[in-house]
Amino acid sequence: MMSIPVYIVNAAMAVTLLLLSLFAGLSTGSLAFRRTTYSLKRTAVATLAILGSMTLLSAAKLIMLIATYSYRSWFVLDNALLFFALIMLPTAAIARYSLPRLLDLAKLKIKSLDEAANRTKRRSASAVALVVPIQVLVVEAFLYASIIVFPLGMEYRKEMLAVGLAVLASPALLVWRQSIRHRRIHRDDGTSAIHKVKRVLVFTMACLLLAFGIFHTMSNAKTLSKPAERDLSVDISLIHAPSNE
Numbered sequence: 001m002m003s004i005p006v007y008i009v010n011a012a013m014a015v016t017l018l019l020l021s022l023f024a025g026l027s028t029g030s031l032a033f034r035r036t037t038y039s040l041k042r043t044a045v046a047t048l049a050i051l052g053s054m055t056l057l058s059a060a061k062l063i064m065l066i067a068t069y070s071y072r073s074w075f076v077l078d079n080a081l082l083f084f085a086l087i088m089l090p091t092a093a094i095a096r097y098s099l100p101r102l103l104d105l106a107k108l109k110i111k112s113l114d115e116a117a118n119r120t121k122r123r124s125a126s127a128v129a130l131v132v133p134i135q136v137l138v139v140e141a142f143l144y145a146s147i148i149v150f151p152l153g154m155e156y157r158k159e160m161l162a163v164g165l166a167v168l169a170s171p172a173l174l175v176w177r178q179s180i181r182h183r184r185i186h187r188d189d190g191t192s193a194i195h196k197v198k199r200v201l202v203f204t205m206a207c208l209l210l211a212f213g214i215f216h217t218m219s220n221a222k223t224l225s226k227p228a229e230r231d232l233s234v235d236i237s238l239i240h241a242p243s244n245e
Helices: 004-033 037-067 073-106 119-125 128-149 154-183 193-239
Strands: none
Touching: 004 037, 004 073, 004 119, 004 128, 037 073, 037 119, 073 119, 073 128, 128 154
8 A cells, every 4th residue: 555645745746747847848839939039048047947946856756766665665666667767768858958958048148138039049949859858748747647646557558558659659749840830930920829828728727737636636645545544443443352261
């Protein structure tokens, strides 16, 4: 039986990682649509701050796994494998491809606050190597949070396999999509209504995920605690059972 505090902390970390990845994905996707160099630089700095927060949270997650290994080794090993495959691998890709490009954007020289972001800067901000690794992290953080918050039994292995194959295919789809946006970035200045709708949808989704994650985690924690309470009552009754001697 998984410890209830460990389950709650683990689920909270997974949901928080998902929320941060959503905001990182939104911030990265909007980089190329900044109309001024100052706004472009500020968004790049904000994205770096979000990614830094995710790194600290991932480090805390690793510390928790190490600290609880002797308590539930099977749970830690399964969780560590999922965390490595779904979180650490895309994070390594971000460090290799996205981070250097974000740092270059964060170091842009600002001549004036109203200086327009030219086509070269916007194309750099829409580079496939910058955007796609973070978008892949969003997809895999969603899968990771789903597995942690909604643990499924082996009877759903076929469904889990189908989802896993879809996740493996997502990077190719994201690369194709972003390469098209990169070529056509000069045709879109970011002022169309679809960009505003996208921001509203992301923030709405974040709020719903947070609320639903908290509700389901606490509900599942109560369910997990019931068998433990029954086992405890049986143990107490055996201990205090009157002797027939």
